[in-house]
Amino acid sequence: MLMQHIGVGYFGYYRATAYAMKHSLMPEIAKLRMKALNFWDKHGIRAAADAFDVSTRTLYWWRRLLRTGGPEALIPRSKAPLVRRSRHWHPDVLKEIRRLRTELPNLGKEQIFVRLKPWCEARHFTCPSTSTIGRIIAGAHDKMRMIPVRLSARGKARLIKKRSVKPRRPKQYRPVKTGELIGMDAIELRMGDLRRYIITMIDEHSDYALALAVPSLNSDITSHFFSKATKLF
Template identity: 40%
Template sequence: MVTEEAKNRIRILEHWKKYGIASAMDAFKLSERTLRLWKSVLKKGNGRLEALNPKKTTPHNRRKRIWPPAIVSEIKRLRQEHPNLGKDKIHPLPQRFCDGQGLHGPSIATIGNIMKDMGGLRTFPQKVRHNGRIVPRKRLKVPRKPKHFIATHTGHCVSLDTVERIQHGLRRYLITFVDIHSRFAFAMLTTSHASHAAKTFFDIIRIVFPYPIEFVLTDNGSEFMKLFDDELRRLCLTHWRTYPKTPKMNAHCERFNRTIQEEFVDYHAPLLMDVNRFNDKLLDWLVWYNAERPHYAHDQRSPLQFLLNESPEGCKRYLAHTKG
């Protein structure tokens, strides 16, 4: 493969051939030694342009990191005693050791490089299989929401969560939904915490929320696994999950959970015993919430008022688009 740099070099050599070496040196600010080296390399390569591709400039003998063995041993000891401790958390610990030994302590980045030089020093919890074999227990890798992600349009990212309420010893589960950009919200009370209930709820969402959805954000609850996750895969939707015990990653839905409990559920707690009656009342409240209730995020406008002020071309799912 001929790189752009090689093509540029051959153009310079053609300029030399046509106008002379002095002109090439003056026009491209190159030394005679460099030009003759390129010509020699091209000749040894039998005129193939690939011969002018830039070669690797990595030194043959790289600089080796040298730290006192006492510091390296201390970092290794800390990593073995606390396997899941990162370089940021480890940094202050060897610093105390270095102060006692009169040594200069490594920085956070250097600690990470030292651990990398020793193979990462990563150990995993172990489990015993049915055949008696001991194998490492590795954490399942799942997609996470990017750190600096910002929803830029309606349906860009929606979030779901579940609120558990206990009434007279009976458990009820309130599944909630929020579109992060428009703050459009929906909820439904169920008696089941299974993934089938979450899947059914999402099917309803696709009807009442007539915008194409791109990303779905949930926590790691069991209701958002299995059937729910399979449905998202079937719809070719990206399913992001929050980190464990990190509700701030799903802040919009968590705030709606508080609002719906303080403004509706707490005042209709007796209806939790009757799921159908509760959902009927909840539907009326959700209509008011989305159509009339002011939101600080939209300058005291409701989510529907915000959507109407957006481009009317945003929703093209069910209504006919004709020019009157």
């Protein structure tokens, strides 16, 4: 079967399509600026400034943006500063915060501020505020968090093993045939005191879906639905 794009043979089809999509997806504020410039061309700059409640300088700026960059230039850009402020605290202050969080495991920022302020005053350091201490802790790679040692019944340190959560399906796994991987779920619908359930099934390879409304979700009804669904494949 021969497949080709619908614009083959029509000169300028894709250019016109891109132009239409560009204008249809423009934000409302860009459309408002374009409308103000068109109003300027018809009724003059003073009338446009009064009608859209902007200054003449703003209208001249919008026209310059339109002439240099096209309609896309009327979309407001981000006003975030290019050079952002960053925290620069003395390394000793950071070490003291970490020491307090280590000696008193997971000490809160309010309690750290109470202990850190006299320490900074004695060394003529600027003491960070409570909220800044919280951001410093959150910005650390390990959150300055210490796991306290747990003791066994005999007083020895007990090693805690982290349980690894195994996914139901590996990320790289993709079914190659119909019926190899099926996803099932249940939806509960309520209307007053009445409850109804919908069991859904979808095949990951063929996207074939099946749904059945049932009065309950007991094991007999679920197994019956599963047996009927497996016969389809």
